[in-house]
Amino acid sequence: MAAAAAEEAANSMFARPKCSTTTSPNLYVANCGPTVGLSLETISSVFSAFGRVTGVHAADDTGARVIVCFSDTTAAQAAYQALNGNPCPQLRGRTLRMRFSLPKLPAKVQDNDSLSVFLLASELAIPGIYLVHDFITPEEEEVLLAAVDASPWKSLAKRRVQHYGYEFLYETRNVDARQYLGNLPSFVSFVLDKISSFPEPANNKCRLMDQLTTSSPVYLFLVNEYPSGVGLSPHIDTHSAFDELIFSLSISGPCIMEFRKYPQGTWYPPGDTVADMEGVNFIRKAIFLPPRSMLLMSGEGRYAWHHYIPHHKVDVVKGQSIKRSSRRVSFTFRKVRRGPCRCEFQQCCDSRRGSNVERSCPPLETSQ
Numbered sequence: 001m002a003a004a005a006a007e008e009a010a011n012s013m014f015a016r017p018k019c020s021t022t023t024s025p026n027l028y029v030a031n032c033g034p035t036v037g038l039s040l041e042t043i044s045s046v047f048s049a050f051g052r053v054t055g056v057h058a059a060d061d062t063g064a065r066v067i068v069c070f071s072d073t074t075a076a077q078a079a080y081q082a083l084n085g086n087p088c089p090q091l092r093g094r095t096l097r098m099r100f101s102l103p104k105l106p107a108k109v110q111d112n113d114s115l116s117v118f119l120l121a122s123e124l125a126i127p128g129i130y131l132v133h134d135f136i137t138p139e140e141e142e143v144l145l146a147a148v149d150a151s152p153w154k155s156l157a158k159r160r161v162q163h164y165g166y167e168f169l170y171e172t173r174n175v176d177a178r179q180y181l182g183n184l185p186s187f188v189s190f191v192l193d194k195i196s197s198f199p200e201p202a203n204n205k206c207r208l209m210d211q212l213t214t215s216s217p218v219y220l221f222l223v224n225e226y227p228s229g230v231g232l233s234p235h236i237d238t239h240s241a242f243d244e245l246i247f248s249l250s251i252s253g254p255c256i257m258e259f260r261k262y263p264q265g266t267w268y269p270p271g272d273t274v275a276d277m278e279g280v281n282f283i284r285k286a287i288f289l290p291p292r293s294m295l296l297m298s299g300e301g302r303y304a305w306h307h308y309i310p311h312h313k314v315d316v317v318k319g320q321s322i323k324r325s326s327r328r329v330s331f332t333f334r335k336v337r338r339g340p341c342r343c344e345f346q347q348c349c350d351s352r353r354g355s356n357v358e359r360s361c362p363p364l365e366t367s368q
């Protein structure tokens, strides 16, 4: 976990400069990292051709963006001039997208006590967010864990994942709808059955998902494994990629999920992220997700609120400290959208702003 802690520290240490002409010894490099087959060691050795590299860190949890730190600005400028926007033969021919990155001033940490963590969705009171405790039994939880542990994991920078149905593309936060990976595994059949009979008051919505079968070619099932202390950056699942209902089943360990709503009219300029908007006030609420609980995000809660899993080792819930266990595994079920999103939350809807998801949605990252 020391490496994960160092990465976390790196993420929170660097930020995009306010002015695009600012240079620095640190380069943010996109399209480059372990998930595209480039180890941090390889990246370090290629960038060393331009000067002394003092470190290469994951820029976020996608595993496809890194921060390369040089001992001086001249070396970073030389690397930028030579490599930005050009295919790099030593890095599998990938075209790197680079910008300078500045050490970040310590962010004003919001006192966690000021954030109420609710136990029930009714207390959270975000339209469209539902939570069902004990959605599966401890025995069923064991079966699911054994099944995913018998399947191959894919490593991202800080967590491991498995993709079924369609591969989730972290760079664009979308799926390639032409690349069907095949039926969902049979070990999730009983979960799909339970979703189809989701309890009141969300059961009407869930009937919309009544096509949920392992052999349906429209579902995407993603397994995420978070080691203790690892979370997920604030994001809204891409509207144009997925239908309204998003289900997330927590197994093995607990966490809290924070929801954030930005004021009407707030929008993300291209490439900017939630971290760049720290000055903007937003509403924060959180809910505790115990193991075996099923979260449903729909309506306003799915379309207009960012969801976020803080990178905590301990969560404070109703004044009690709850330690994250060595891992939390989540199963998310989503339906691939056919046609544009027609939601009423335009400020968050990439379907209304053209098809370029990266332009209109903040990427899944923390500080760049």
Ligand SMILES: O=C(O)CCC(=O)C(=O)O
Binding pocket: 222, 224, 232, 237, 248, 249, 307, 330, 332
């Ligand atoms: O782990 C979870 O419960 C949520 C995962 C999530 O938000 C996502 O994959 O987009």
Ligand SMILES: [Fe+2]
Binding pocket: 235, 236, 237, 307
């Ligand atoms: Fe999500």
